[in-house]
Amino acid sequence: DVKVTQSSRYLVKRTGEKVFLECVQDMDHENMFWYRQDPGLGLRLIYFSYDVKMKEKGDIPEGYSVSREKKERFSLILESASTNQTSMYLCASSFTGSVTEAFFGQGTRLTVV
Amino acid sequence: AQKVTQAQTEISVVEKEDVTLDCVYETRDTTYYLFWYKQPPSGELVFLIRRNSFDEQNEISGRYSWNFQKSTSSFNFTITASQVVDSAVYFCALSELGAGNMLTFGGGTRLMVKP
Numbered sequence: 001d002v003k004v005t006q007s008s009r010y011l012v013k014r015t016g017e018k019v020f021l022e023c024v025q026d027m028d029h030e031n032m033f034w035y036r037q038d039p040g041l042g043l044r045l046i047y048f049s050y051d052v053k054m055k056e057k058g059d060i061p062e063g064y065s066v067s068r069e070k071k072e073r074f075s076l077i078l079e080s081a082s083t084n085q086t087s088m089y090l091c092a093s094s095f096t097g098s099v100t101e102a103f104f105g106q107g108t109r110l111t112v113v
Numbered sequence: 114a115q116k117v118t119q120a121q122t123e124i125s126v127v128e129k130e131d132v133t134l135d136c137v138y139e140t141r142d143t144t145y146y147l148f149w150y151k152q153p154p155s156g157e158l159v160f161l162i163r164r165n166s167f168d169e170q171n172e173i174s175g176r177y178s179w180n181f182q183k184s185t186s187s188f189n190f191t192i193t194a195s196q197v198v199d200s201a202v203y204f205c206a207l208s209e210l211g212a213g214n215m216l217t218f219g220g221g222t223r224l225m226v227k228p
Contacts, residue, residue, distance in 0.1 A: 009156075031214050040122065042204060042218035058215070090158065094214045099146040099165075102216060104158040 003027070006091050006105040013112050019078040021108050023091030029103075030096040032074035034058075034066065037088040037107070046089075049074055050096060081112045115140040117207050119219035126195050127227050134190040134222045136205030142166075144210040147181065147188045152202040152221070164188065195226045 007022035025032065031050050035043040035058075045058030047066040055066050063085060067075045074093075078085055088109050092102040116139040126132045138147065149161040162172060164181050172179045176193045192199055202223045206216040 033215070035218075040220050042117075042119075042220040043206075043216070044218070045215055048215060088156070090156075092158075096214065099163075099208045099210060099214055101148065101160040101163055102214065103160070104150075107156040109156075 004091055004093055004103050004105040006089075006108050008108050009106060011108060011110045013078075013081050013110065015082060015112055017078075017081045017112075019081045019110065019112075021076040021078075021089055021091075021110070023074045023076070023093075023105055024072050025074075025091075025093040025103070026072065027093065027103070028071065029093035030071075031094045031102075032068065033092040033094075033102065034064075034074065034076045035090045035092065036060065037090055043090060046076065078110075081110075083112050086110060086112045115142075115145075115207050115209055115217045117205050117217055117219035119203075119205055119222050121222045122220065123223045123225070125225045125227065128197060129194050130226075131191060131193050132195050132224065132226075134192075134203050134205075134224065136188045136190065136219060138186050138188065138205070138207045140207060140209055142209040146208045146210075148206040148208070148216065149179065149188075149190050150204045150206065152204065154201070158204065161190075192224075195224075197226050197228055200224060200226045 004025045033048040034046045049068040065077045091105040094102040118137045150158040205219045
């Protein structure tokens with residue numbers, strides 16, 4: 001079974017902290033994604049990566065950065081957490097080539113206080 | 114730019130009722146893919162179906178069926194004889210060819226099935 005694992009289910013951080021959200025997939029997928037989920041807005045793409053050390057901005061990259069040093073791992077970084085970044089964060093991965101389904105992790109619910 | 118609209122934010126039904134979740138999309142591409150995902154309370158999105166824009170055949174999988182109509186840009190999802198385990202948030206999503214498998218999601222529909 002494809003598995004996408006996010007390091008934390010719940011996180012509470014203080015305003016101004018640097019926050020790292022980690023995601024690991026075990027299916028050798030080329031593509032990895034970070035989405036943010038807010039009620040009524042669905043999932044919105046923050047960043048994605050189609051290869052090691054490659055990254056592309058999604059729809060809402062402001063306030064975030066990413067790192068992909070190894071194929072299986074994709075990290076989302078909040079440089080200076082703010083309360084408006086309180087949200088559910090979902091990582092996903094997929095094969096490249098023709099459009100295929102993405103596989104999702106269980107999500108990290110981040111609260112910034 | 115692409116857009117997906119799920120007008121129903123919440124639906125509540127009683128077990129064994131049929132329910133249809135609506136999805137309307139916008140895209141300028143002629144080649145695109147449509148998806149439905151289920152998000153149970155555990156949080157992980159579960160893939161349900163993928164259709165490409167050239168295949169308008171309706172699909173049935175057990176109690177689930179999907180109606181794809183390009184003329185109305187809709188990809189609706191029907192659950193027949195709903196069960197409590199169907200309670201979840203359902204997302205419709207769109208991916209354009211060449212978009213790197215990026216998905217554009219609708220806002221989601223929360224389905225509550227009461228016993």
